[in-house]
Each structure stands twice: as C-alpha cells, then as structure tokens.
Amino acid sequence: MRRMTARPGNAHQARLLKLLRDGGPNSRAQLGDQVDLSRSKLAVEVDRLLETGLVVADGLAASRGGRRSHNIRLNPGLRFLGVDIGATSVDVAVTNAELETLGHINHPMDVREGPVAVFEQVLAMAAKLKASGLAEGFDGAGIGVPGPVRFPEGIPVAPPIMPGWDGFPVREALSQELGCPVMVDNDVNLMAMGEQHAGVARTVADFLCVKIGTGIGCGIVVGGEVYRGTTGSAGDIGHIQAVPDGRPCACGNRGCLEAHFSGAALARDATEAAQQGLSAELASRLETGGGLTAVDVAAAAAAGDATALDLIREGGNRTGQVIAGLVSFFNPGLVVIGGGVTGLGHTLLAAIRTQVYRQSLPLATGNLPIVLGELGPAAGVTGAARLISDHLFSPA
C-alpha cells in the first residue's frame, strides 16, 4: 500500500478523523449526530476525506429503524509506530489508525548506549514487526524518551539519565530513517496520553500520571491537553526533596524522592537488606539471580516477606508525601500510578493513598481516585501512537 500523506484540509475534517479514531467505524448519520454540521456539509467533508484515502467506506451499518447506512472508517491499512524508550528497555508497537495495538515487542537495552545504538535497535524491531506482516510501512511514528524534550523540535534537552542524547535531533533522524512524520515527547507524557486515550483517564480533563520506573516522573494533563512547561521539563518530580538532608542524589542534592524511592533505589535497598541478613527471602534471591531488581522485591513481598513489604511501604510513604503536595497544588480529578514498579501493586498504592488522604485537604481529596494505570507497558506505546495521530489528524 502506498503510504498516506494527506492531512485534513480543515477543522471539520480533523474533528471527523478524531471521532473515527476514538469511536471506531460510524455511519454518516451517526457522525452527523456528533458534529453539529448540516447533512450536506457533512457529506461534502466526508467525500473529501474519502478522496484523500484517509477514510474508506466499509459495509452497511446496523439499521436504526429505517434505511441502512454505509459505515465510514479510517483506512484500515494505515499504520502507526509507537516507540517507548525506557531507561533499561525499549518497547515498540504497531497500531492501526484507531490506535489498536496490532503487535508489541519489548527488548532490554540501556538507554545510555546512546542514540545511534538505540535507533539501530528500534529500527530492527520495527523491521521485525513489518516482517511479521503487520505493516508494509508506517504513516507516522511517536517516540517517547526518558527525559525532557524540546517538544516542537523533538530534541532532548539536558536529560540527566541519557547524557549522550542531549541535543540529538531525534525527530529529524527517525523521520529520515522511517520516511514518515515523527513526534517526540517525554515518556511520562506519553503514558498519560495512553491512559487518557484507552485507560483509566478516559473521562477526566485534569489529572496527574505518576510513573515510577528507574526514575520518577509525572505527566500533567490540563483541560485534556498535556502540559509540558516552559522548557519541557514539567513533571520532573524525581528531584523534589522528600527527606530533608536525606540520601545524596546523582543530581548533587540530598533527599531527592528518586534517591529514596524508584526502581534503582529499591533494588539497592533490597540488596543492602539482603546482605545485612534482614531477609532470608531476598538473600536467597540475591544469590540465585546475582542481583536484585524491583521485580525481586515485588515477588518477595507477594511471598509475604516483611522486609520487602517494609521497603515498599516506606517508599510509598515518601512518594505519597510528595504526591500529597502536588494534589494540594494542582487539585487534579484523578491520580494514576504507573511504570515498572506497578508490580508492587496494592501495597504501594495503599501507602500512597494513606499519605495523600491524610495530608491534603478534604476539598482536594474528597472525590479523588488514586488508581493504578490500566494499560501497563502498553500505555507508553499507545500514547506514542496517539501523539502522532493527534498531529496527523490536525489541519496542516
């Protein structure tokens, strides 16, 4: 299939494309119910979209009591590539234009190997997905990186955990390689967009999405739109001070949240506890595996290990304290917790909830759900697909 290059010609067309993306196939009449355009105008715009090839007619819709109508749907041949580069692994997925995941693969990889090596990996994974028959090419790609991004240009700026990426023209380079439009964003923002599109945040306009992985970040959604801040570093909550004069952090300060709780901190604490003989469970895992990760702690906790549970609770308290402050400040309608350590599950969630509900004022917490993300590792790639589709489905 020839790749699509068309873009909606006006706001109406953009609106229709987004309705079809979010609501699936629809008849003209159903679309008409949603957009407040006259039937004639609607017909014109739909015809134009059909001409561009972005949408296709597709069989008959169910009858609503009278003449049956033909369905309109986004071209089922359209393909988006969603890429989520984490600190320690890469996720790549293919979606159709309705952002349904058709294929998803994960590969461990250290982001510090630098953009060239990571790109090679990403392209290999994309090729693999193509080879398995899921796509012949891509109409657009979204990519998330674990650090701040100058959003309009798609260039990482001063990313602490991926120094080799500073200033690397990610958008431009990937666009060259893939031959399609590309948008770049912070991985946390993409997770927020993913949960907004297909997860727990579907109906909420203002929410926070806290991602606890190797580091800690927070996606901020205001009025349905991701807020990125003046320099693209909004949501960088890993270096908020959680413990006065606490542990030294890589950033040079002491007591940063990330130094006390994160995938990396948790692994280190668990190893220490195991070596000090505080937990037989952790010690045996340390011996078997040669090292401990957040996954081991989760498993130990699930097995009832008191030390592991304490570590999680302690971390949840720290995180909850910081989130409580953010809740007071931002007064969100929902807080989503996600990222690698969601395996820690309800122990973590309970600790966070306790802190937030205790420390923030009732007006802010009264009707505030604090929940785990629904999409897991798919949130990032779904958000990435959503990012590029938002771009492509906007007037040029």
Next chain:
Amino acid sequence: MRRMTARPGNAHQARLLKLLRDGGPNSRAQLGDQVDLSRSKLAVEVDRLLETGLVVADGLAASRGGRRSHNIRLNPGLRFLGVDIGATSVDVAVTNAELETLGHINHPMDVREGPVAVFEQVLAMAAKLKASGLAEGFDGAGIGVPGPVRFPEGIPVAPPIMPGWDGFPVREALSQELGCPVMVDNDVNLMAMGEQHAGVARTVADFLCVKIGTGIGCGIVVGGEVYRGTTGSAGDIGHIQAVPDGRPCACGNRGCLEAHFSGAALARDATEAAQQGLSAELASRLETGGGLTAVDVAAAAAAGDATALDLIREGGNRTGQVIAGLVSFFNPGLVVIGGGVTGLGHTLLAAIRTQVYRQSLPLATGNLPIVLGELGPAAGVTGAARLISDHLFSPA
C-alpha cells in the same frame, strides 16, 4: 449615564474589545493591523460596536504619513468595580474599561465577621467611591475572596479561614445589590490576573504567583489562563508539608507551610522572640503597639534587627523549599511573590531564590526569574476588574 448592558455579538467583536482594553485607543487601521480581518469586515464590526455604545469614536489619531484617522476607544463612561476581600482587610477600587484604577480605598475588616457584614462594608465603600464622582454606577464587578470558590456559580466552598461563607451565593447576592454582572474568584487567582494584565507577568504564558499574606496561596496560570483545578482549590499550597513533624496547624496536620511561615505565623514567632528577650527592637515594638504584626517584623528587619532578619530568612527558606518543588513540577516561566509580607522585601526574596536555585534542576531554573509583584495591593483589585471584563467582553 445609562449602564451598558450590551455584549459582543461574536468572537471578532470580543477580540476588538480586548485589544482596546489592553492597548488603549486605536485607529481602525491600527486595529486592522492586529486582527487579520479585511478592512470591510473590520469596518462592519466596529460600526456594530459603536451602535452598542461599548466603544466610541474619539478624536483624530496621530498621522502615519497620510490621511489621519479617527480613534476608537472603549466608552470612557464604563466603570468596573474591583473588590479584594482579604483575611484582615477589604480593598475596593473603581476602574474604567481600560482597567485603569480611578480610585482605590482600603478598610481593615476581619473576614470572619461573615458575608453580611462584609458586604455591607463593601457596598458602603462602593457608595463612597460613587459619591466622590468617580462613577455613577457600575457595569460589572469582580470580587476575590480568600478561599476556594466554585467558579461558575461564584460560591465559596469549604473555605478554611472564612467558615461562615461556605455556600454563600456571593455572585448572586452582590449582583442583586449592585445591579450588574459579577464574577467571583479566589483572591490569589485575581492577584495573578492583575500581575498578568498590568504587572510583571505581562509577557509570560505559564507562571506562578505566590501570595503570602495571613495565609499562603498560589495562583497558577497555564497558557495565559488561570487554572483552578477540579474543585476550585488548585494553588492551595499553605498546607503542603514543609517540616516533617513540624508545628501543629489549624488544618489538623503538622508541619504545614502556613504554620511555619505566613503573616500570622510570623507575628506569633516575633511575639515569642520578643517575650523571650531575644530582640530588644521587637520587644520595644511589642510594648508600644500592644502586639506585633508582619509589618513590625519588616520594620525591625529594616532597622537591622538580627532576630527579625533570622525569622524572615527562616521563613523564606521554608517557602523556597516548597516553591522549589513546585518549580520542578510545573516548570513555570516566572515566579511572582506578592501579598502582605512583600514588605519583607529582598531579604525574603533572596532566601526564596537561594532555595529554589539550589534545589531545582538547572533546566527548570536556568532562565527562571523570581521577582516581587509590581502592583502591591492594586494587583487584587486590578485582577478583579480584569476578571469581570474578560467575562463581559466575551460573546454572550
């Protein structure tokens, strides 16, 4: 003069009204340069505005080399009332449609006397301004109250420091009394709007406005618009924990920022220090005045009193710590410090700056001005006038 009741009939007219409000009198040609409408269309819309009486023709503009044009300006007879209800005093001001303050009076009053008593006072002050010939009536009024507000209805919700106001229909009641449209908002949000309209934040889209008065609050501006949160309590940073297991706070928790630094806390600390004989300066002021306030501390600090300076520095550190967290999270383009304690001036500012620049990451602080508000007590009333003008200058 008959009060204006007209509203702009479409978005173009609204746009023009706001240009005239923010930019003062303009010729048709100058307006045309700013709005991207054809000359004919512009002429039509201006004519309609002239018909409504919202704008008037007003003399000749300076020549730009050819035929001189007639100026168009907002009707100079329009009057807005700006009301800023603080914890311990009430400010009322009259502005014209360009939001220039024509008269401003202040009256000490405890907000806890309740809405009826306060309204009586506000109406008396408004009457006084009228009597002095500044206005014959009001075309709209904005009012700020020191607590969270359900914005669309203009009703305070669960305000901690003004319990008697909970659920009181401020907007409705004041609108009845004044016979004009009224909008109600949190006083901190109005301060932010004031500084945005006429103060230091004129050119910044995303900024924070921290008001330190009897309590502490923070106005949040995202993309030029005030962000109020899901329940209207966004920016309520007074009860963020600044000191683990710190002082007990009226909210039931310990270590809230407000318990450690605010007008009230500062007065209490100063009194304590004076009684313990730590500062002769403060002790003598305590004896003379019968009590100490933030103003006394400011004066003592200005006189070089070490204890007063320490108190201010200590408070600034606490506040700076909290602000540092907010800066990491929100990545604003500017932080404005305002409110009653701005009298503490540069000692306070320096302490805050030190903390923020030390604790937040360079990417967020790199180009981040932290400045005192420019408008002082006028910020609130200017913001209030701005609030109602934004409302009235939008299509009905």
Next chain:
DNA sequence: CTACTTTTTCCACTCACAGGACAAAGACGA
C-alpha cells in the same frame, strides 16, 4: 499646486453553510 500616502467607504464577487425537497432503501404491520 502637484504628487504621493494613508484611511475609509462602496460594491461586486466568492464561498461556506443551512435547510428544504426529494429519491433511495429498508422496517413493519396488515
């Protein structure tokens, strides 16, 4: 007084859009 600018008005033309009329296609009861 002339040449040139800028501002303003006037007017004809285009285009988006609404909404009515009508045809097409199916549902459903008799």
Next chain:
DNA sequence: TCGTCTTTGTCCTGTGAGTGGAAAAAGTAG
C-alpha cells in the same frame, strides 16, 4: 405481498459572512 412509515443520502437554492479591488476622502511633502 403491499402500503406506510422511518431513516438515510443527494441535490439544489437561498443567505450571510467575508474578500479584495476601485475610488473617494483627507492628509503630507515638496
């Protein structure tokens, strides 16, 4: 099977918003 009703899709015309050219009006500069 037939006729009626409902829904859907197409065609067409009227309306109003808006553009841009032409010319008049009112200046400036020399």
